[in-house]
Amino acid sequence: MGPPLAYAVFVICFFSAMKHSSYLLRCATFAVFCATSALTNSTASAQGPYATPPPVANRPEYTERYTVGFMPGLRFSSYFPRSNERLGNLYGASIDLVLVTWARQNQSRGPSHGRIYLALDLLDSNKAAAPSMFLYGLGTTLSFERNPQRDFLIPTFTFEMGGLSQSGLGSKFIVTPALGLFLWTRENVHLTADAGYVLTTSSLLDDLRGLRVRAGLALTFW
Numbered sequence: 001m002g003p004p005l006a007y008a009v010f011v012i013c014f015f016s017a018m019k020h021s022s023y024l025l026r027c028a029t030f031a032v033f034c035a036t037s038a039l040t041n042s043t044a045s046a047q048g049p050y051a052t053p054p055p056v057a058n059r060p061e062y063t064e065r066y067t068v069g070f071m072p073g074l075r076f077s078s079y080f081p082r083s084n085e086r087l088g089n090l091y092g093a094s095i096d097l098v099l100v101t102w103a104r105q106n107q108s109r110g111p112s113h114g115r116i117y118l119a120l121d122l123l124d125s126n127k128a129a130a131p132s133m134f135l136y137g138l139g140t141t142l143s144f145e146r147n148p149q150r151d152f153l154i155p156t157f158t159f160e161m162g163g164l165s166q167s168g169l170g171s172k173f174i175v176t177p178a179l180g181l182f183l184w185t186r187e188n189v190h191l192t193a194d195a196g197y198v199l200t201t202s203s204l205l206d207d208l209r210g211l212r213v214r215a216g217l218a219l220t221f222w
Contacts, residue, residue: 158194
């Protein structure tokens with residue numbers, strides 16, 4: 001019951017009391033008015049903090065920009081192991097398959113951009129005597145920002161785990177944390193760059209630890 005209705009009840013009852021010249025009826029009328037006003041105010045107070053706010057025009061609530069799967073890619077890859085006297089510095093190509101990539105624009109916590117990928121690096125050493133090396137892994141890349149208002153220069157963190165293989169060395173397990181950038185990202189084009197550090201699980205393989213740098217393009221035509 002709103003305030004206008006409370007006043008309407010009071011006016012009707014008051015004039016009815018004046019017509020009959022009854023003191024008791026006048027007092028009853030005033031009591032009804034007070035009770036009605038108190039009920040109205042208490043109802044408004046109870047609803048106040050929890051009342052549904054009016055809608056705000058043009059307020060962005062949640063936008064899912066895209067989710068894309070199976071995006072092939074190609075990157076330039078370089079690897080600089082600590083034992084470069086024996087292994088040399090290695091350069092080559094990384095063939096990627098982005099299993100899924102997504103972008104969100106909202107104020108919720110968490111990264112706005114991300115992707116999960118498979119990578120196979122085919123590297124040749126700058127030392128003629130050193131054999132070629134293969135690096136392979138499954139990785140995920142996530143943005144640091146939760147709602148960037150741009151499509152370029154978005155800082156990222158990457159964690160990749162997999163292995164490396166070389167003739168005479170065999171296959172070894174490695175992990176590579178990295179920092180990088182989405183240089184340019186759209187629904188069907190990703191231009192990325194990152195620099196990380198290859199880590200091994202054994203101190204006996206310390207010579208394999210070293211800097212790893214990659215940059216390249218992933219795209220899809222559908």
